[in-house]
Amino acid sequence: MTVPAIKTAGLSKQYDEVTALDGLELTVEQGEVYGFLGPNGAGKSTTIGLLMNYSKPTAGTARVLGFDPWTDVVACHQQIGILPDRFDTYDNRSARRHLQLVADTKGADADPAALLERVGLGDAIDRPAGEFSQGMEQRLALAMSLVGDPELLILDEPFTGLDPHGVALVREVVDSESERGTTVFFSSHVLGQVEVVCDRIGILHRGRLVDEGTLSAFRERLDLTAEATVEDVFIQLTDESVQQTTDSARLREEDQ
Numbered sequence: 672m673t674v675p676a677i678k679t680a681g682l683s684k685q686y687d688e689v690t691a692l693d694g695l696e697l698t699v700e701q702g703e704v705y706g707f708l709g710p711n712g713a714g715k716s717t718t719i720g721l722l723m724n725y726s727k728p729t730a731g732t733a734r735v736l737g738f739d740p741w742t743d744v745v746a747c748h749q750q751i752g753i754l755p756d757r758f759d760t761y762d763n764r765s766a767r768r769h770l771q772l773v774a775d776t777k778g779a780d781a782d783p784a785a786l787l788e789r790v791g792l793g794d795a796i797d798r799p800a801g802e803f804s805q806g807m808e809q810r811l812a813l814a815m816s817l818v819g820d821p822e823l824l825i826l827d828e829p830f831t832g833l834d835p836h837g838v839a840l841v842r843e844v845v846d847s848e849s850e851r852g853t854t855v856f857f858s859s860h861v862l863g864q865v866e867v868v869c870d871r872i873g874i875l876h877r878g879r880l881v882d883e884g885t886l887s888a889f890r891e892r893l894d895l896t897a898e899a900t901v902e903d904v905f906i907q908l909t910d911e912s913v914q915q916t917t918d919s920a921r922l923r924e925e926d927q
């Protein structure tokens with residue numbers, strides 16, 4: 672039996688007064704395209720940061736492709752391609768050099784020309800990244816995430832700063848990586864695109880996974896029409912008044 676691409680149990684992160692993540696129970700199977708959605712501040716980047724060992728949890732466990740992200744850091748990072756939510760380039764280094772640096776870190780082979788061509792930066796291969804526009808930086812970050820043909824691709828807000836061609840490019844990359852068998856886990860607020868590419872979505876709200884499933888399962892469960900979109904599901908599940916009612920009901924149940 673294959674191990675899940677991502678599995679967390681009770682995963683939590685507390686920053687002083689702020690509960691960024693609260694007991695996350697998440698399983699993403701290998702080969703899935705999973706959209707990880709939620710309002711601003713819901714805890715999406717925190718989750719990704721924990722899976723990448725950028726920070727340590729306050730409680731709970733996680734496994735990435737069977738590895739512990741906090742003790743098997745190298746093994747994890749060799750199998751993951753990451754497009755982070757914030758990305759600083761080395762201003763004096765070329766796009767080609769950025770890809771070579773990732774390849775060196777992963778101990779992987781890379782063909783910078785082919786990867787940069789794939790993301791529409793073929794002509795900019797030897798330009799310093801400090802000259803890049805925001806959308807070009809995002810395309811560079813996408814190319815960096817693909818170095819070494821990762822088993823798991825984690826994309827945190829991949830559409831940020833991209834023109835419509837760039838948005839279509841991300842969709843094409845997700846589709847082709849998925850066809851190759853790669854698991855894709857991504858957060859986004861561009862819900863129309865999420866709807867097109869994801870097999871399953873999970874909705875995080877105030878640090879908790881409030882629900883997950885396919886769009887058709889959500890439509891049925893939430894009593895929505897057959898035309899209801901991911902945006903309709905998102906709004907319904909993250910509506911503060913509904914959430915507070917659900918929370919109060921849960922607390923009442925716990926008290927009994």
Ligand SMILES: Nc1ncnc2c1ncn2[C@@H]1O[C@H](COP(=O)(O)OP(=O)(O)OP(=O)(O)O)[C@@H](O)[C@H]1O
Nearest residue numbers: 686689690691709710711712713714715716717718
């Ligand atoms: N280093 C930090 N110190 C203190 N609080 C933090 C830190 N990082 C994140 N938080 C808090 O944790 C919560 C979750 O933030 P996170 O960045 O994970 O949200 P998000 O779902 O990615 O939001 P967005 O959609 O706006 O990117 C927020 O309340 C945020 O202020």
